[in-house]
Amino acid sequence: SxxxxxxxxxLNIQEGKTATLTCNYTNYSPAYLQWYRQDPGRGxxxxxxxxxxxxxxxxxxxxxxxxxxxxxxxxxxxxxxxxDSATYLCALERTGAxxxxxxxxxxxxxxx
Amino acid sequence: xxxxxxxxxxxxxxxxxxxxIECRSxxxxxxxxxxxxxxxxxxxxxxxxxNEGSKATYEQGVEKDKFLINHASLTLSTLTVTSAHPExxxxxxxxxxxxxxxxxxxxxxxGTRLSIL
Numbered sequence: 247s248x249x250x251x252x253x254x255x256x257l258n259i260q261e262g263k264t265a266t267l268t269c270n271y272t273n274y275s276p277a278y279l280q281w282y283r284q285d286p287g288r289g290x291x292x293x294x295x296x297x298x299x300x301x302x303x304x305x306x307x308x309x310x311x312x313x314x315x316x317x318x319x320x321x322x323x324x325x326x327x328x329x330d331s332a333t334y335l336c337a338l339e340r341t342g343a344x345x346x347x348x349x350x351x352x353x354x355x356x357x358x
Numbered sequence: 359x360x361x362x363x364x365x366x367x368x369x370x371x372x373x374x375x376x377x378x379i380e381c382r383s384x385x386x387x388x389x390x391x392x393x394x395x396x397x398x399x400x401x402x403x404x405x406x407x408x409n410e411g412s413k414a415t416y417e418q419g420v421e422k423d424k425f426l427i428n429h430a431s432l433t434l435s436t437l438t439v440t441s442a443h444p445e446x447x448x449x450x451x452x453x454x455x456x457x458x459x460x461x462x463x464x465x466x467x468x469g470t471r472l473s474i475l
Contacts, residue, residue: 255399280463289364289451289466290402335401345392346464350401 248274250349258355259326267321267352269336274348276338279319280346284333293334294321313335326356361385364467371442372475378438379470381408381452387432388454393425408435408452438471442474443455448463 249272259265269279278297282290296303296312296319303310309322321328333353337346363382371377381391389410391411394402406427413429426438439446449471453464
């Protein structure tokens with residue numbers, strides 16, 4: 247069955263450093279992958295979408311890579327700020343379904 | 359501003375009560391909406407897909423008679439938790455894809471915290 251793993255439940259980094267979050271998946275080949283941010287008690291907010299034929303995508307301080315051979319996506323936040331502290335979720339299309347399958351998330355804390 | 363509005367944001371009620379949660383798309387029409395459930399420190403678990411003008415599609419293990427979904431218009435889907443019990447206490451979130459396709463970026467409501475006493 248399809249499986250998504252975000253291999254760090256929590257990640258603490260110092261302000262100004264680059265945060266790197268990992269999303270691994272098994273047992274299928276999604277056409278694209280998405281990243282969301284979720285703050286406590288709130289719904290997720292869409293950040294970036296990357297397609298299988300794209301190696302990398304950027305948006306301001308965010309960068310996402312998508313390696314279909316390794317079945318892995320990396321999510322980078324450069325020059326991290328305390329305001330970046332949140333839970334970050336990766337999501338992939340579900341095979342044969344018109345919806346998304348979410349990972350368990352990584353809770354990022356940026357320490358001032 | 360928010361493009362998907364969810365109401366109420368929190369509910370506390372007694373066991374046996376039925377609770378209705380509304381999800382509205384504010385500036386676009388949503389033929390498809392999704393309902394998720396999230397337990398503390400866990401990810402979003404899809405409960406059902408709400409389809410405007412037709413029956414909802416429920417995920418395996420989700421009781422359709424327990425969680426009633428109605429999508430009566432292109433901007434409104436409702437989830438009713440019938441005869442709620444303490445184990446139904448959770449964070450319920452709806453979403454809608456702007457483009458109508460479930461695999462596109464989704465706009466989420468801010469969730470409803472349901473507590474059953």
